[in-house]
Amino acid sequence: MHVPPTSYVAAFDTLRQATRSRTTCRLVVFVACLDVDALCGAKILAGILKREMVPHRVSPVTGYAELRARCTELDDDVSTIVMIGCGALVDLSTYLEDEQREDEGEDEEEDEEELERRRMKQRRKIYVFDSHRPWNLQNLFGSENIVCFDDGDVGDGLLEAERQAFQTLLELGPDESSDEEEGSDEEDKDSDDEQEIEDETQESNDTAEAENSSPSSKRKSPSSPRSPSPSARRQKSVKQLRQEVEDVVGAYYSKGAMFSTPVASQVYTLLSFLGDTSIHDLWLSIVGTTALDRHAPQLYRRLFPLLRDEVARLNPHTNLKLSADDNTLITQPDYRIFLLRHWTLYDALIHSPYVSARLELWTDDGKKRLHHMLAKMGVPLTVARERWTHADMVLKRELRSRLQSVAEGYNIGNVVRTGVTRKFGFRGAVTAGDAVEAVAALLESGRGQTAIDKENVNPDKTEEDEKENVGTQEWVDNFWCGWDALDDVELLLHGIDRARMIQKAVVRTGSALLDKDAVKQLRPFRLAMLRDGPDLEIFSNPVTLTRLATWVSECKSEQTDKQSALVIGALDSKRDTYTIVGLPARVRPRNRTEDEDEEDEEEDDEEVLRNSFGIAFQQVAQETNARVKIDCFESSVVEIKRDDLTGFLEGMSMVDIR
Template sequence: MYVTPSSYGKVFEDIRASSMSHTTCKLVIFISCLDIDALCASKILSNLLKSELIPHKIVPIVGYEELKSMYIELDYEISNVMLLGCGGGVDLEEYFEIEDVINEEGDIISQNTPRKIYVIDGHRPWNLDNLFGSEKIICLDDGSIDDELIKHKEAYAGLIELNDIEFDEEDKSDENSDGLTDDDNNDDGDIDEPRRGMRPLKSRAELEAETDKYTALLEEYYAAGSSYAAPVSSNLYTLLSSIGETSVANLWLTIVGTMSLDAEYPHVFKRIYPLLEDEVSRINASSMIAAHDSGNDTTLTTEIDYSLFLLRHWSLYESMLHSSYLSAKLHLWTDDGRKKMHKMLAKMGISLQESKEMWTHMHIKLKRELQSKLEGVMGSHGIDQVIRKGVVRKFGFKVSVSAGDTVEALTALLESGRTNIGLDMTLFSNNRTNDDEDQESEDINHSDEKERFWVANFWSGWDALDNINILMDGLQKAKFLQQAVVRTGTALFEKRQIKHLRVFRLAVIKEGPDLDIFKNPLALTRLAVWIADNCVEADQQSLPLVLASLDPKTNTYLVLGLGARKVKRSEDDSENIVFNADAVTNKFGSAFREVAQNINARVRLDAFESSTIEVLQDDLSRFLEGLTLSGLIGR
């Protein structure tokens, strides 16, 4: 079943009433551990539960296999389970093997688990069994189901009704040719009038046509591809609003969670973020007055921000050079592009020496004039979106950090944890050699240590949300990781290793100094977005991207499919082509699954992001060829 935002308060009251205990924990929260939005949402929820003195357990998980195994191991006393950032796309009753015990009369007399499962997940499509076919699964709707899935709800109910009719017909061995059973005839053999309220009888052909119509609608829904609807953190903030528990700290977490979607799902960010900026103005007024000029000041402010990478924590030059936005617009991966950036700085009246000073040491006059200087060159260089608004949080007198910078720091921590800047990613390798026995069968199941590493990284990100020192460490790691992205992406362009296939672009990373970094889906996604945006600006073609990165220690490729980054011609100037952040769907999840089955490839498809898959090294060529020829990925 599903509940709309107007019922969120009632949902929380139910959870509170059934989770209160002085002796045991009755509430377990499973969280996608490679998802900053889910991370922020879990912190919001934990803050709320702690304020209500509700015992709970936070369990970060990497994929569906781990989710199922840990769910099955739960104590019977657990009355409530919450899933944040995962779970919405599978039939959870079937996946968790939740069954009813039914007596001879057909009545439910017990269940193998009495608990309820609450799902808050932005991934789409929903599994409709969760929405319309279960009382044990409660999905928190962002407000779109009643607007967008009315026909699907009717089709789902219609199929159930038609299935019941079919079952009834098969069960009536004494049915007459006129469609009425012997019970519908009187003792003299005269046919009574049909009973009041009886469903009009339909022919077998009519029933089959109705079934086909409903089935086609639902198949079309699932085949449309994956997308993202609403931030999990914003759903949690809506819950807080419904019970009157909003705060500056939780609003900040919501802003960071929403900001984390900007790179991959810009349509979601652009829809939600203005509402959060309005909330900053509403909720922050009293705390600003109370904490003004205080060492404990943690207020939020809406300020001018820039599409420059970690500007407040780097030099202007490095920030521009490693900006994904400027890289795409100016082609900074080329010598000409870098020369263009140098000329732009000169037009702004900023020398190279001044631009390479750390932002904190840069002359105050230059910092104050940066906005006007950029405004003077935006039009001529096609960088109209380099200036934007952002939300900044103060941490006393120590430092101020923007939501965008916080996202970069958290991403780095989720990618690398609190390891040294060198990022010794071999912490999670199995350290096997190619001579090991059963190497082939073990390669695809190498993930246990890697997943433990990622779970540990989740807790680094969790701690950073409350500890500015850990967050600052994350900022330093973010610089290193972005340098690796730019370095690797530039090498792919320079060596012409980004191939244009029939319906998508393809890049395969087999070597290089940064190969270990791209074992992580977050890092590979960051690189994929960088490549895709640069390709769109370079050749003005809107195509999906497949990016594969080798893990030589396990002989597997991590393969990621990214939906097309749109280009759009301006109505008033046919020559002006700009990035369009409209919602796009990603069809790689179902395509990966189907191609792997068709060619019998040895793969592992377990991530909550369905467009990520692990493929054995020997099977990659066949897998990519099958994907190219399948016709499953369209423009």
Template sequence: MYVKNLKQDFYEFLAAKRILLIANYDIDSICTCKILQPLLKQEYCVYTLEVVKNTDDLKRVYHENCDDVKYFVLINCGGTVDILECLEPEEDVLFFILDAHRPTDVYNIYSDNQVRLLCSQESDVNVPKFHDIFTEDDESENEEHESEKEDSDEVEDRAVKRQRLEERIIRRREKRIWEQNREEILRKYAQYTYYAYPSAITMFNLAWKLSKDDMDFLWYAIVALAEQEVLGKIEDSNYVLETGTLQSHANRLRNRTADNNLATSTKIEFEKDLRLALYRHWTVESSLKYSTYTACKLKLWSIKGEMKLHELLVDMGLPLVQSKQNFSSMDLDLRQEFLSKLEKFSEKYGLTDIIYSTFTLSYGYRNKFTASDYVYALIAILDASSSDKNPQECFHLALDCLSRTKKEVLHSALERAKNIITTLFKTVQNALDMKRVISAGPFLYYIIQEGSTGWQLLSQPNILFMLAQFLLKAYVSTSSNRKAQSLPLLVSAPSDADKGTCILLGVPPLCEDSTKNLFGEAFQQIASNINCDTFANYFDTSYVDLHIKDRTRFLDALTAIVL
């Protein structure tokens, strides 16, 4: 059930109790933990933090701790599955679930005893009514009672018996119709997967109501929102609404602190910025070339596109020598005029949406970062570092990355992020040049082969998601097929070479204003239809693991469903 008063029924309820904090391996969970951990310490809560990637990890962590802990706080995990059926807990165990994945499982919504949902009810769209999907099954008892009565009454009139038989048939027919309607209601409710606003914003709002919020808490919420914007998990209209609310908090906190010392003050500004990846920490030429927006608009994977990029730099009055230097090393006047000059020539080069509004964090004399800078850094830590560190270590390193006292962690992650962005561009360039984006009729697909450049990096979920969106935009920008914009894309990469498995991800078409994804439900339906082994235990069901030998059969079956 939904918790209406987070302060009373969650925060104060858990005071001085021992809890297990289970966080999903994603950026929003990192930001949420950075807010929640200090709040729990202030209430003398004894907690342990565990990191999970999928439902198998969730089951393992729960069963390892269920004997010692009775209160579990789940962040971005557990909301989309029937948590009681999944974990089979004792009756005295209580789950507090804060999950941005949608749709929320109806059994979690209508569980009055052991499940507490910390999200708002409004964030779940078209939740079925209780009486439309749940009913007391007393028909068998009624029929048994009527049979006993018929056996005991040997002299009962035949007309009465016939009437009772007809009533029983009518009840059975009504039950069958109700069950059919129930299946249809649940199918429509679970048809699309999508994201609600970040869990970190919910935690920040709790801190605000407790009068415990500060600039750092606000920045964590901003980074979580920026992750949804960078990865295309949020609609533009919702992004504008959320940034407006966060901007008002930034103004309030700035007025409250009133620290004008440049060396110690922390400032969060809402301002115009460029859709260029890491340009303040990179060279202008590299950022322009490898950023998804400019690469797709100017088709920078082609010789003609590179010529157009050089023409743009000439029009801006930016010497090639300066554009190849780090942005911080460029002449001061060129740095100050870079945004305005690029905006001036944006319409000429078809870059009409290159300007957007975002938040920047400034502290000290030389530290200025956009929210997207932190997003790329955190992705680099979570995915690019996973080969030599376990998830728990990467998660804690990402927590350190958000701390202003650990600048070396952030700068190191930004360097790895540049390698990720470059690898994505080269993969897209190769896919287009070799014509490896295949049209299967109702969708497109692209397969990354084992042994290809960067395949291990690209098999990580966040990076694969970035590749899928980059590749779809690039394909649409170059394709002569009028239907290309209405086609979704499937991308597959090897996930475990020893087991012979691959990861498969589906993203919606560009023509859709909504970020809702239909592949989650489709993957589950295909797995049951063709009887192949899939490992659909991701919290985001638009991902699925399956054996490479079953991939072709899986895609063929998907063709029939998407049609």
């Protein structure tokens, strides 16, 4: 079932009443551990539950397989599950029930107590906050134990055709046209014909007397030509109806994956209805929403005016005098320049995906254009290479106007926009965009135990120990590091340092791919594969690889008018696999003024990016029998064995990617 925003409070009251306990924990919150938006949403929800004195446990998960295993291992006392950043794409009732059935197959002889325990698990209530689309229609319309927090699409009737088609499929029941029925079609047809003849004869005899006075009435005999039997017509109409509604449902799923309202924004909406908002929760909502700006900019532009109004409501009077406990939020000009306030202006421009793509800064000519632009702005290179915190105050005040004066000439008309900044007393201020980069870097690399700073690696650690720590456990540890950073500004600033190091690796690797012309244009998409290099190890993380793919895709889209999807893969030598990410063709946005940044919603709808690589990966994996692992909450991420890569890519080259 689905819950519209106006019913969020009623759904939460049901959750609260079912999970309040003084002795046991009845509520478990599963969170996608590589998602900044999910992390912020879980942080807001944890605060709500703590204030309501609801015992709960937060459990980060890396993929659907781990989610399934964790659900199976839950205690019998757990009556409610909340999924944040996951759960929308799969049929949860069937997916989790299959795991229970597998366990039942191992122990066929069970006592009544064990059977009752399994029935209790099947009656668990599951609440889903997820921004991934498309919804699995079974979760929305087919199960009362699964509660999906709708962002308004279902309530506004945007899925009405899909709802009617799905309800029709439920009424029709399972398709009985199996192979066994095909084998007995002839016998069924003969018996149906005989039965139909008898029925028609009896019907004619019963109505003959009543219709005898009518000259047009003609009595049918068994030997007279017959029209198709009602049962045959009925069977044909049922098959046709089933095919029509299946086409509607299939078309809905085949549109591709996309993002909807961020999870942090949904949970903050619940908090607003509860009347318990705070500056810190609003900050978390803004960070979670900003995290989707890279993948779904139209969502950010649509939601930012609402967040800006909320900032003005909770901070009616901005205190210009700095104090140690000043944690206010302010809206002010922001820049699409990577970590400007924590770097030099020159390095921030070089490593900015937006500026780098439009000036082609990975080339010598691009760097000359950058020098020429800085000269037009009146910024010497010596000043541009100074730490921004030590830069001249005149430059800081006039940067906005200087950038706008040269923006159109260098095709960076969107470089200036409005953003939100949070003050942290005397320790400085951080913009929402910088906070996203910091938290994402901590989720990718933690506090520093990665390949980008090998001096921190324990020399006593053996190769076997390293293999054991590769993968999910490391990502879970990084999740808690990011969780703490949302409350600890010092850790957040450390995350900014990590973000700079990761972005350097991304720009180094991406520049090498473009310089060597290693991004090949295939028929349906562009392809780039990483097999060696000094930074290869960090790209085994799908979030870091997606960051590289976004940088390369944006650069290639500015090089040519032909917009094409991108598939990029990186070798993980420790596991002998390739991690592959697929991104759809980018939509080149028009240059907007600062006042237009949140307008033109109709045009934003046309800019929605749908990613069909998840469907293509599954199709090609089945056709080629490749050993793949499609387990990430992002459907466009797949892990494949090294030996199966060639056949898999050949199969992908034959698929039509929209």
